[in-house]
Amino acid sequence: MNDLQHKQLGATLWAIADKLRGAMNPDDFRDYMLSFLFLRYLSDNYEEAAKKELGSDYAECEKEIEYAVANKTQDKVISGFKRQITDYFEALPLNKLPVKENETDNEVIKKARQTLIDEHESLLESRKLTPLIIWYIKNLEEVPTFEKQMRRKVHFVIKPHYLWSNIYELARTQSKHLLKTLQAGFKFIENESFDSTFRGLFSEVNLDSDKLGRNYETRNIMLCSIITEIAEGLSEFSNETDLLGNAYEYLIGQFAAGSGKKAGEFYTPQQISTILSRIVILDSQDPSKGKKKYINNLLDFACGSGSLLINVKKQLEPNSIGQIYGQEKNITTYNLARMNMLLHGFKDSEFQIFHGDSLLNDWNILNEMNPAKKLECDAVVANPPFSYRWEPNDTLAEDFRFKNYGLAPKSAADFAFLLHGFHFLSDNGTMAIILPHGVLFRGGTEEKIRTKLLKDGNIDTIIGLPANLFYSTGIPVCILVLKKCKKFDDVLFINASEYYEKGKRQNILLPKHIDKIVETYQFRKEDDKKYSRRVSMEEIEKNGFNLNISRYVSTTAEEEIVDLTDVHKNLDNIEKDINEAKTKHNQFLRELGLPELK
Numbered sequence: 001m002n003d004l005q006h007k008q009l010g011a012t013l014w015a016i017a018d019k020l021r022g023a024m025n026p027d028d029f030r031d032y033m034l035s036f037l038f039l040r041y042l043s044d045n046y047e048e049a050a051k052k053e054l055g056s057d058y059a060e061c062e063k064e065i066e067y068a069v070a071n072k073t074q075d076k077v078i079s080g081f082k083r084q085i086t087d088y089f090e091a092l093p094l095n096k097l098p099v100k101e102n103e104t105d106n107e108v109i110k111k112a113r114q115t116l117i118d119e120h121e122s123l124l125e126s127r128k129l130t131p132l133i134i135w136y137i138k139n140l141e142e143v144p145t146f147e148k149q150m151r152r153k154v155h156f157v158i159k160p161h162y163l164w165s166n167i168y169e170l171a172r173t174q175s176k177h178l179l180k181t182l183q184a185g186f187k188f189i190e191n192e193s194f195d196s197t198f199r200g201l202f203s204e205v206n207l208d209s210d211k212l213g214r215n216y217e218t219r220n221i222m223l224c225s226i227i228t229e230i231a232e233g234l235s236e237f238s239n240e241t242d243l244l245g246n247a248y249e250y251l252i253g254q255f256a257a258g259s260g261k262k263a264g265e266f267y268t269p270q271q272i273s274t275i276l277s278r279i280v281i282l283d284s285q286d287p288s289k290g291k292k293k294y295i296n297n298l299l300d301f302a303c304g305s306g307s308l309l310i311n312v313k314k315q316l317e318p319n320s321i322g323q324i325y326g327q328e329k330n331i332t333t334y335n336l337a338r339m340n341m342l343l344h345g346f347k348d349s350e351f352q353i354f355h356g357d358s359l360l361n362d363w364n365i366l367n368e369m370n371p372a373k374k375l376e377c378d379a380v381v382a383n384p385p386f387s388y389r390w391e392p393n394d395t396l397a398e399d400f401r402f403k404n405y406g407l408a409p410k411s412a413a414d415f416a417f418l419l420h421g422f423h424f425l426s427d428n429g430t431m432a433i434i435l436p437h438g439v440l441f442r443g444g445t446e447e448k449i450r451t452k453l454l455k456d457g458n459i460d461t462i463i464g465l466p467a468n469l470f471y472s473t474g475i476p477v478c479i480l481v482l483k484k485c486k487k488f489d490d491v492l493f494i495n496a497s498e499y500y501e502k503g504k505r506q507n508i509l510l511p512k513h514i515d516k517i518v519e520t521y522q523f524r525k526e527d528d529k530k531y532s533r534r535v536s537m538e539e540i541e542k543n544g545f546n547l548n549i550s551r552y553v554s555t556t557a558e559e560e561i562v563d564l565t566d567v568h569k570n571l572d573n574i575e576k577d578i579n580e581a582k583t584k585h586n587q588f589l590r591e592l593g594l595p596e597l598k
Helices: 003-020 026-054 056-070 074-090 106-124 131-138 140-154 164-172 178-193 216-234 243-265 270-280 307-314 331-343 414-423 445-455 511-523 537-542 564-591
Strands: 295-300 321-328 351-355 377-382 425-436 459-464 477-482 491-495 532-535
Touching: 003 026, 003 216, 003 243, 026 056, 026 131, 026 140, 026 164, 026 178, 026 216, 026 243, 026 331, 056 074, 056 131, 074 106, 074 131, 106 131, 131 140, 164 178, 164 216, 178 216, 243 307, 243 331, 270 307, 270 377, 270 425, 270 477, 270 511, 295 307, 307 321, 307 331, 307 377, 321 331, 331 351, 377 414, 414 425, 414 445, 414 477, 445 459, 445 537, 459 511, 491 511
Parallel strands: 295 321, 295 377, 321 351, 377 425, 459 491
Antiparallel strands: 425 477, 459 477, 491 532
């Protein structure tokens, strides 16, 4: 699918969102819509994998459906399957029932059998026959083995009646069972689908919310409308592997634009993500050598919806990142990130997203006191909250991340975030972080931290970006590139503040603007001194370790040098011309008998 089709798909889904959400808060509707896209994605992948795994069995089930439809015997077939389910579980040995060993209470046993019958008859609730539903019912004894195989191959399992095709059928037919099936399906995905826990994945998706309706019936009707519209909107587009991942990313961006300042909590615009991503994948010691072949670990400690992590992966070849780590404090955004990673084809074993506070460092993986076991990352990227107010204390002053540098002030945690990420950077790694310009010149403890980083040779490049690129703020921001071991003993300054295209709401960085920034960093270019310059540590020290970009790379036009000798000569010539003209003019006045000019 090309870029135009991606945009068309995004626009189609956004139009559906705009149409259906009514008076609902955009952020609330976002959580519903993105969760349904996630379910559709998992379903497509699972059904495709199941088709390959079952092979001829799946094809036989497809033929059965074709025959039933052609002969209009679906109802008869469904009744037969229900009898088959009942017969199987009525005859199931006691040791295979979910009851205590040696259970003798007939009522308990009877209830256990009926529960299993009801659970499996729910496969047929939509009254739509699918190959997987038919296979499950005809092979009840083999289902555990099949699901074990699917976990090994695609890393997750979804029961057939929780798949999107069945959910859509319930919605299309306005079934009263839709809401309860969705609730059960979300619970199953959270707790049972994956080997690793995705508990709470849908915690912010409240299907019992009054925002969907005042009672079960009205909520069920609303969900029928939303799901039907989404399914029919998606049906117009080809079913490619990157389809829903890109649609998801597009909608996150659109919801971010509509959320204004709140969007800074979860979204880094793609154009800026691309700059950071392309920088951290280059060779750390000599970026001109090009991309690294392999990144051992990748970390984003304020990962939002995960877009930066995904963008880094996009820039590299498959299987070129060892493990991906992300941390997010906001629970809603944390869930968005986990869904987003899976939607973009990451296996659950390839990434870890943790819900917690990076400043408090409450993730055990990152709180390892033994230096030999410390997590080290070849690439660190981050877009933390700007000038975030925090509560530093005596305990944090002794924290291994800060004790050699000092604590960032209460009023702005910018350097606290930077030092957190920098601590986990490997000796051969590159860190790129987005921060407000204040970190470049503010005094006090921030000046001390900045000075130590400069003296230790850790600040490699500073990039000034145009204003109004973010949904959350109109202020211009900068990118700091840091390294623990760097080849060059100067600091590269790039002033890209004037290179952008003006947009309606936000300014836009075009591909040519992004390329110019990245190539200037990669080859440490100084072709245009009003755009970039390599500045020695001696010059920076003379400026009191102030890194204000305009001190080193100014975009203001240079004043023309005035030659006073030429100016004096020109004034003399003008004076001479005036006198000659005056003499000639007075001659005419005398001839006319008029008073002369003085």
